[in-house]
Amino acid sequence: MTLDPGTLGGVALGAPFLAALLILITPARLAEWWGYLAAGVAVTATALMLPSVRAGEPVTLTLLPLTEGLDLRLDVDALGLTFALLASGLWVVTSVYSSGYVRATDLAHRPRFFAAFAASIGAALGVALAGNLLTFFLFYELLTLATYPLVVHKETEKSFAAGRRYLAFSLGGGLALLTAVAWTWQIAGTLDFTPGGFLHLHASGATLTALFVLYVAGVAVKSAVMPLHAWLPAAMVAPTPVSALLHAVAVVKAGIFGTLRVLGFVFGPASLAGFSGAHVLAGLAMVTIVAGSLIALRQDNLKRRLAYSTVVHLSYMVLGAALVAPLAMVGSVMHMVNHGLAKITLFFCAGAIYAATHRENISELGGLGRQMPWTFGAFTVASLALVGLPGLSGFVGKFFLARGAIGNGDLVAFGVMLGTSLLTAAYLLPIVRIAYFPGASAARESGARAHAYAEAPAAMVVPLVATAVLVVLFGMFPGVMNVQFDLAADVAARIFGSAVP
């Protein structure tokens, strides 16, 4: 039996939502198993679309007519498939990790947790596979809603405050996006994503600028560009698997993905050349990169420091999109994946440390490096990848981003990128140093509470080692890197209408 590739998209999208429903209505002990099953189905179906997408065949599926002339429609291209593979692939790993985490931390309300998790992934896949702006908007809003129960999961006053802030930012951005989408529908009469954009055919001047502001406000919330970033550090109150997959990968990358879609497939280089919107966005991204790095340096709470690091690296990708250059676009798409692999590893480690030691602050990690060798080994690899060490995943995307900046003659952007790598080293590597070489004072402090800690349960350690291995694979294994590069290059080639050199 062969499945139409469009149907595969429907299967990948449907599996998580169906799992969410089953988790809620079947006995609680089955919850994680539905999650495993759906994750397996989703990643398989997504991977099976790869040949068709690489061959440039259309992969579409119409789910439901929404209004006259506007359907709920999937249309899978290289960009969408990249994001879908990232989200569904890491969901498999995170499912294992979550099983370990909920036991190690004795998490309450497990069915709700697993159902919301599955629904969030479903929404992220919908964002990835959406063929037009209204479909994109629908899943973008569902993503916000599905992650809300996870943010407030602990049901403390602090988590409610974070949840309110999260919804206010996200749904506020959603309203801006909705306005932009409706306006586009009024002036263009189409909402289909078109490589190279379509707005330049229908709008110019002030209208184009206003639309740009609305669109960017809509997607910049999830990609946490300052000043719209404040929800992300607050959302770290959620259980760590959520911080790892959703607030380092699926949700925030939906914002990056949205930025790429809007800039490349709605506006396009032809529109963006006509006004300064992209420059302003690039400026905001650079401010975010520098300011976010400086704030990250001052965080003692491990998850908060990682959250600000996410803010920084997201703006890296926004910058790559806003440079409107083929190579920078390639770098942006590749860093979307590579940062995801490294950052999920770091959060997995943070969760493993918490599960094993109940420590959350960097200053308390002294000496743990030797007691939890696998965890801190993975942490070190992922940190070095984010710094941009060649041979690890983070380097590749940064390399193309930098080439794009130089190619544009944008030395400020290039300088910011170089500086960021140093700053990334400055806020991530001290964590590694403290863990392995606590120094005299910290050692005495730990010694006072002399306690031999061991690794977290295997269900948590195996996933974090697996993602660390992926970080290495995506940094030095040509077979993997070529597929990834081909997809990213295909995205850029379609947007700019010429092959990437």
Place this chain on the structure above:
Amino acid sequence: MTTSNLPALLFMVPFMAALIAVAGGWLVAGSARWIALAALAVTAVLAVASVPLVLTGGPLHTQLGGWAPPIGIEVLLDPLSAGVAALVAVVALLIVGGSMREVREELPGQETVYYGSVLLMLSGLLGIVIAGDLFNLFVQIEVASLSAYALVASGGRGAPRAGFTYLIIGSFGASVYLAGVGFIYAATGTLNMADVAARLAAADPSLVMVGGVLMVAGLGVKMALFPLHTWMPAAYALSPSVSASLMAPLVTKVSAYAMIRVLFWVFGGGTSVDRVLLDMVAVAGAAAIVAGGVMALLQTDLRRLLAYSSVGQMGVVALGVGVANAPGMTGAVLHIANDALMKGALFLAAGTALLRFGVREVSDLSRLRGRAPWTSAAVAVAGLSLIGIPPLGGFFGKWYVLNGTLADGRWALTAAFMVGSLATVGYVLRLIEPLFFTAASGNEGQREGSAPALVACALLALLVILIGVGNERIVTLIVTPALPGGLR
């Protein structure tokens, strides 16, 4: 029976049933509820059946008593009135059927009077829907309103006072409307809507202008269009919950329909007057969206919050009507249906919260947590639809109205719409948080509401989902044919 009697039957069935119910309830205790239920079921079947009939066979006109207009009174059933009549009849059937046990508990000994008033009110509401004559419209508004005052005042605590306030403000609105009708009669010499529309162009513009403004203002009171909404929050917060859950989904929605009917079928003749009236309605609508949203955000009383939410949602309807283009009107008509269904589900849930869990305040909703999962789920569906989450019904109402403001480049209206929508997020979250996430307190052992209430609530929530998912078909098959001729 020929179909030409169908329009009249729609309001005659509940009217006659009101008399029978009162007599029956007096003779055999407890019979009134079954008479009411049977009459509403018949009405709902007739109303729903009339929709395809009208869509395929064209509008049905009936001259009451056989007198031809302009002397006689005309009632008519066109796609718009048939659709709204079906909505009203179905929602009424669901809510009356769903709250039978609650009526016995909340209004012991007053059951017969309650069902008599309910049937009379529905006869008035359906009379408004099919009225083809401006004075007959006034009469039906009074029939509906007088029974509504009684339904509000029958509660305890502050209900008589709220009913009295409602009576004063409501009668004022009706009088203003009637005064407007007087001016129109003076200008055109007729009361039949179609005849008035034909003669407006030749009439004295200043008389028409004064008449139009008065009529729109009067109907604005009835549909609780900001700033004429002041009767509503107290009326729905203090009345018996069974009265509120029936009135809140229907009364303002039918009045909004009357507003559309008057603006487009009477004043829609392309005179300069209708532009002024439409702009009035659009600005009031935009203001209502902001004010209703912000006021709802500030309420502590659950039903007051829901009432202010309706102020905002009626603002969405008014905004769509006021921009007066095809997407705007499509959104307005859709949102009349949306708010009827959403508020039906929410007020039924509020009734369950009050009667089973003793909840009046929003913050006490945590008593339902984990104990009333289906009711909570219905609230969540209706609430998310209020926010405008696709693909629920509320999204499409907002989507079309938003497109309507954008189509003519009316940015200020768009901006107000967005601000109000953000407030909606806030007040819906105030319902969702305690229902699903705050630690439960008190009322151990209590589960859900009565089975009928639960079924009705769930069906209304299901309809909210279905009219969203089926939006494309509903718009092309029902809403577009129902729009005024120039806007299809």
